[in-house]
Amino acid sequence: MIRLLKFIWWSCVAVFCGLLLSFSGAFLYLSPTLPSVESLRQVQLQIPLRVYSSDAKLIAEFGEMRxxxxxxxxxxxxxxxxxxxxxxxxxxxxxxxxxxxxxxxxxxxxxxxxxxxxxxxxxxxxxxxxxxxxxxxxxxxxxxxxxxxxxxxxxxxxxxxxxxxxxxxxxxxxxxxxxxxxxxxxxxxxxxxxxxxxxxxxxxxxxxxxxxxxxxxxxxxxxxxxxxxxxxxxxxxxxxxxxxxAEEVDARYHVPAPELSAPYIAEMARAEMVGRYGSEAYTEGFNVTTTVPSQLQEVANTALRDGLIAYDQRHGYRGPESRLPGMTRETWLAELAKYRSIGGLEPAVVTQVEKSGILVLTRNSEEQAVSWDSMKWARPFLNTNSLGPRPQQPGDVTQIGDIVRVQRQEDGSLRFTQVPAAQSALVSLDPYSGAIQSLVGGFSFDQSNYNRAVQAKRQPGSSFKPFIYSAALDSGYTAATLVNDAPIILSDDYLSQKWRPKNDNNTFLGPIRMREALYKSRNLVSIRLLQDMGIDRSLRYIERFGFAPQDLPRNLSLALGTASLTPMEIAEGWAVFANGGYKIEPYLIERIDDRNGKPLFRANPARVPGSAPTEENANLTVNATDELPLEEPKVAEQIIDERTAYIMTSMLQDVIKRGTGRRALALGRNDLAGKTGTTNESKDSWFSGYNADYVTTVWAGFDQPESLGRHEYGGTVALPIWMNYMGAVLKDRPNHLPKEPKGLLTLRVDPISGRAAAPGTPDAYFELFKSEDSPPPMSEFEPGMGVPGSPLPADEMAPIDLF
CATH class of the missing domain: 1.10.3810.10 (Biosynthetic peptidoglycan transglycosylase-like)
Structure with missing residues (x-):
């Protein structure tokens, strides 16, 4: 028995020692290859990239791992x-x-x-x-x-x-x-x-x-x-x-919902971050704060979508997206699941047609009424310029089994609509720093992620004319200079054949002041100004605004806006007029923080001297923390005379007060300046405008250029979108115009001659002049045979007057 116990004892000892030796051997063999456990204290888990508005609302999240x-x-x-x-x-x-x-x-x-x-x-x-x-x-x-x-x-x-x-x-x-x-x-x-x-x-x-x-x-x-x-x-x-x-299983899939819908902004921020950090942008937990205040972006989204829907409904109903007659409710729901919501327009199947409206089945299996009043716009679309007869009842518009689009109203009711065929883009900037305040690149990012605000190069039409007029003001012309609005046949080194330009209404007004020519958008005046200044000289001037030389045609058609420019480039150029003559660079990313909130980057844009951040971006000043080295504030370059910018603002205010932008008077403000733009056959519709707080550009048209319609212009398509946006963002704000610089004079001017008016001159008006460009008084001239009704002799009139 004792021998057996000894055997068992020594066997256990042997097994234990064997195990101990095996474990020790394994440890000695494996330990050199074991990683350092200390690295776990510094482990960096993959965290997605998150993009926020300036007021800390989540816009988007990018990364494979949530x-x-x-x-x-x-x-x-x-x-x-x-x-x-x-x-x-x-x-x-x-x-x-x-x-x-x-x-x-x-x-x-x-x-x-x-x-x-x-x-x-x-x-x-x-x-x-x-x-x-x-x-x-x-x-x-x-x-x-x-x-x-x-x-x-x-x-x-x-x-x-x-x-x-x-x-x-x-x-x-x-x-x-x-x-x-x-x-x-x-x-x-x-x-x-x-x-x-x-x-x-x-x-x-x-x-x-x-x-x-x-x-x-x-x-x-x-x-x-x-x-x-x-x-x-x-x-x-x-x-x-x-x-x-006793609790039921109440789990359901929750997509990380953004707090702010700004997909074009999110994509721009993502692309910039990948450019900075490569693939690590998606895994290192960067938190990106943009310059975009959520309230302004929401207003921009609504203004653009409502404006496109309004234009689209003016041109009639193109019919259902599909027809599914004779199907069961289950089949309808299965088919509806294939359709996405686009720009807030939900797909629905018509299940019943009544005199008071229709019943539709939505993707959430609810059946809801759509009133006849919301359908009366739906005249059949024939072509861009023609509509069919007005519908008299819901059955004239749709039938059971039609897949249509409905728009949910604030009270929960549904409105009959369709996805617009045209597109639009809106860009709004802080004119003093270039901070993007809002941006929309199309009707719906889900429909198309093509960002028309920064990618679509289109002809700006007459919204480009202020750059020509600015060049003229900096070349010695004045807002009172007379230019002949008369027919002209042109042939120069840059044109392959003779060109007979005309005004949009094919009328001519004769000698006309530059101010009046701008707010009436007279094409021939712009051409004569450009011709008189010279193409090369004018191009060098206009390129200061940030336009690439290859996008500007080297011929007189430039005066009519035949350049190829994006809405962002136009807004950037217009900011020069709004800020007193300084070149700013648009930017989107205000701040980048790491996963622990430590700042990695703070924007330090070149700002207009003496300017302060907008109210919405006041909390995002450069180097808001002391954790980054303090950068010397950058000063924007002045590219045109501040007096020129101020006079241009005055002239562009007249576009709204008495010109092609008169609809904007409905906003009830006196601090707005702007200009419409419409290209040949109304293929592009523009409006750019500003006050001293925001400069905003809106474009509308088709992705594949075609006419918006015979009676559609910048003032009918783009301007209403601009008004809805600017009206909302400036609501309850006081009027704010750029400060008048030194070196300007206000003189009474003779409306016929453009000279300083003598006392008692009929219809004399007040005009702004640079002190060195003020017109001489009438007393220096003798009455003679000049322009009909003018007291000036022909040989004493400026050359521009004689064209």
């Missing part, structure tokens, strides 16, 4: 209990390896011949998730065990748990418990109830098998098992247990 790291002290204790009950209830007591769990896994392997569970503790899972692959092998398991032991020696239990809950994959691109709570419940892990926490705690074992969206029955079983474990371990009382068991 992750929102959470600190251990922010994790609810109930969730920690649920997680440990599900994954490692002995976590607080073991040192990284649970021998009991490993023995159970080994027994399962021996019985079945297959690896059924790894016996892993949470610490071992941290080792695997951060350092190893998912390969199932004994060497990988040995490495995992050794790493777990090292992790337990160097990190606290709280640190280990924090790493685990932020790293694990929990389905639907959600990494970490905070992201999972947002994806499945649309709220933070801190706001979940016990049943919901148990549901999240059940996911690490198999995110696909126990997913409440994919397999709610199995997910509920797993949840209830965890709740039972919590109750048996004494972590919750019976009342809490029973209440949680």
């Amino acid at each position: 992750r929102s790291p959470i600190r251990f002290d922010e994790i609810p204790k109930e969730f920690i209990s649920a997680l440990l009950a599900a994954e490692d209830d002995n976590f607080a007591n073991h040192y990284g390896v649970d021998v009991t769990s490993l023995m159970r896994a080994a027994t399962q392997l021996l019985k079945s011949g297959q690896i059924q569970s790894g016996g892993s503790t949470i610490t071992m899972q941290v080792a695997k998730n951060f350092f190893l692959t998912s390969e199932r092998s004994f060497s990988r398991k040995a490495t995992e065990i050794l790493l777990a032991l090292q992790i337990e020696r160097e990190l606290s239990k709280d640190e280990i748990l924090e790493l685990y809950v932020n790293k694990i994959y929990l389905g639907h691109r959600a990494y970490g418990i905070e992201a999972a709570a947002q994806v499945y419940y649309g709220k933070s892990i801190r706001d979940l109830n016990l049943a919901q926490m148990a549901m999240i705690a059940g996911l690490p074992k198999a995110p696909s098998r126990y997913n409440p969206l994919v397999n709610p029955t199995r997910a509920k079983e797993r949840r209830d098992w965890i709740l039972g474990r919590l109750y048996r371990l004494g972590r919750i009382d019976q009342a809490s247990y029973e209440q949680a068991l």
Whole structure:
């Protein structure tokens, strides 16, 4: 008996020593290849790029992994209990390896011949998730065990748990418990109830098998098992247990919804970040704050969409997007699922046609009425210039089975509509810094991600004329200079054939003041000014505004706006008039912070001297923190005389007061300046305008250039969009005009001669002049035979007057 006991004893010693030697050998073999556990303290989890408005509203999130790291002290204790009950209830007591769990896994392997569970503790899972692959092998398991032991020696239990809950994959691109709570419940892990926490705690074992969206029955079983474990371990009382068991599975997919719809802004910011940081832009957790205030962007979205819908409905109804007659409700819903909402216009199937309107079925399975009043606009579209007869009843417009578009109103009612065929773009800038205040690149980003605000080069038409007039003012002409608005035949080195330009209404007014010519948009006056100044000289001047030489034609058609420019470029050029003559550079990104909120970049734009940030961007001043080196403020370059800019503003105000922009008088303000633009055959519609706070440009047209219609102009398509935007952003703001610079004179002028008027001159008016360009008094001239009605002799009139 004693011999047997000795044999057993020495056998155990031998086995123990063998195991010890094996483990030591494995440690000596594997330890040189083990990564440093200390690196876990500096681990950088992949966090997506997030883009925000200037007032901290989320615009977009970019990145493959949805992750929102959470600190251990922010994790609810109930969730920690649920997680440990599900994954490692002995976590607080073991040192990284649970021998009991490993023995159970080994027994399962021996019985079945297959690896059924790894016996892993949470610490071992941290080792695997951060350092190893998912390969199932004994060497990988040995490495995992050794790493777990090292992790337990160097990190606290709280640190280990924090790493685990932020790293694990929990389905639907959600990494970490905070992201999972947002994806499945649309709220933070801190706001979940016990049943919901148990549901999240059940996911690490198999995110696909126990997913409440994919397999709610199995997910509920797993949840209830965890709740039972919590109750048996004494972590919750019976009342809490029973209440949680009674909870229904209420998980549903929550797409990270932006707080502000600005997809074109988001894409511009994303592209700039990739240009700065490459692929790391998507993983390093950068937080980008743009210059765009949410309120202004929302107004821009609404103004552009409403303006395009209004234009579209003026030109009739093009019919349903599809017809699905004779189908069941289920089939209709299945077909509707193939259609996306575009610019807030929802797809719907007509299920009933009545005298008072129609009933439609929407994608959310609701049947709702659409009133006849909202359908009366729907005359049949024949072509851009022709419409069919007015509909007399809903049946004249649509029939059962038609897939149509409806627009949900604020009161929840539906309005009959259609997706506009035309497109538009809007850009609004701070004229003193170039900060983008709002930008919309089209009717809907989902319909087309082509950003017309910065990519579409179109002819600006008459909205380009202010640059010609500015060149004239800086060349010695004045707002009172007379230019002959008369027919002309042109042939020069840059034109291959003779050109007979004309005004849009084919009329001619004879000698006309430059101010009047601008607000009446007289083409022949612009051409004569450009001809008199010279093409090359004028181009050099106009290029100062930021236009690329290759986009400007080297011929007299430039005076009519035949350049190829984007709305952003036009807005940038117009900012010079609004800010007193200074060149600014549009910019979008105001601030970049890292994942910890540390500033990496602060914009330092070249600003107009003496200007302050707009009210909306006042909290985003350069180097708002002391963590970045303070940069010397940059000063914008002055490219035209500030007096020229002021006179141009005065002349452009007249465009609104008495010219082609008169509709803007409805805004009830006296601080607005602007200009319409319409190209040949009305293929492009423009309006650019400003006050001392904002400069805004709107373009409208078709992506493939075609006529907007015989009676459509800049004043009928683009201007209403501009008005809706500027009217809203300037509401309750005082009138604000640029400050009048020194060196200007206001003189009474003779309307016939353009000279300083003598006392008693009939119809004399006041005009602005640069002090050195003021006209001589009438007393210096003798009455003679000049322009009919003029007291000036022909040989004493300026050359420009004689064309």
